[in-house]
Amino acid sequence: MDKKRCFWVNSDQIYIDYHDKEWGTPVYDDKTLFEFLILETFQAGLSWITILKKRENFRKAFDDFDYQKIALYSEEKYDSLLQDSGIIRNKLKVKSAITNAKFFMEVQKEFGSFSKFIWGYVDGKPIVNTFHKREDVPATTELSDKISKDLKKRGFKFVGSTVMYAYMQAVGMVNDHTTDCFRYNEI
Template sequence: MRHRCFWVTDSKLYQEYHDNEWGEPVYDDATLYEFLLLETFQAGLSWITILNKRENFRKAFDSFDYHKIAKYPESKYQSLLQDAGIIRNKLKVRSAITNAQLFIEVQKEFGSFSNFIWSYTDGKPIINQFHKREDVPATTALSDKISKDLKKRGFKFVGSTVIYAFMQAVGMVNDHTTDCFKYPS
């Protein structure tokens, strides 16, 4: 039996996410936006809650097409607040729209969001060597720095904890514990 990171439950969905996505470097802007949106909705909730609703989010938010989301009219915002398949937090729904607009602004400035976000790690994942749950931080100086920069640009729900979780999800940091079968050897 494969040994996984401490946070993985016996949920097949969680195991598949851990085994195939979490910590894998993502350089594609569409996928980066998807994770940014999902992580901002996750703030204050468990990740499994978001994973269980991921396909609902995909349907509600036009397959995470940030170009479409950036142009959502008030009527779409209101309909999202009625969608029981997603997290119906007014501020988070509004932030998805605002963040899509700002995501496009960052693309214009840096050529892609990927160029911008990966510049913080020189384009390579940071491989950590955490042995147990207590070793894995919720934030780091780097997540603090990225969070501050994104907030300065107007992004919402991008506190340091959200950004560190985003960094883990998109492989900017590899936080698989050393006893996990996904830990790079």
């Protein structure tokens, strides 16, 4: 018997695996939180399936999402990333990955971890929504607006409210699995 999944999951196995094993599962690890920050910022204006299909290329190109290394990328490394056909070669997005790595570490210094900072917006536990259909799921919320403004004030790039809400969904700050999805109750 087929499992009932969220409306956005298509028949592509990479999408199914992502939905079934990752999306909406609470993430408290700074390394993974940074990975999703990079992936979500590159996704801006594109489909998520595009990013998922290139995820391993991103991992390789960006030193396994090691923010300490990324923050120190030279102009030569930046130029090489722009030549890497395995990733999204958008100059501003590549530059933002380097910029965001630097500010990610600034947040760590201030709060002890990025996790403490970002999860502080939801008191350390996911917001459980009860959405039934596609039309119920928002693209932004007051909270994603607030997080976006805070991150922008801190110098982060490509962190608009829509990107931040998608980030909150991905890292499990909100449980936006629809109520008929098998993952809704698992999470």
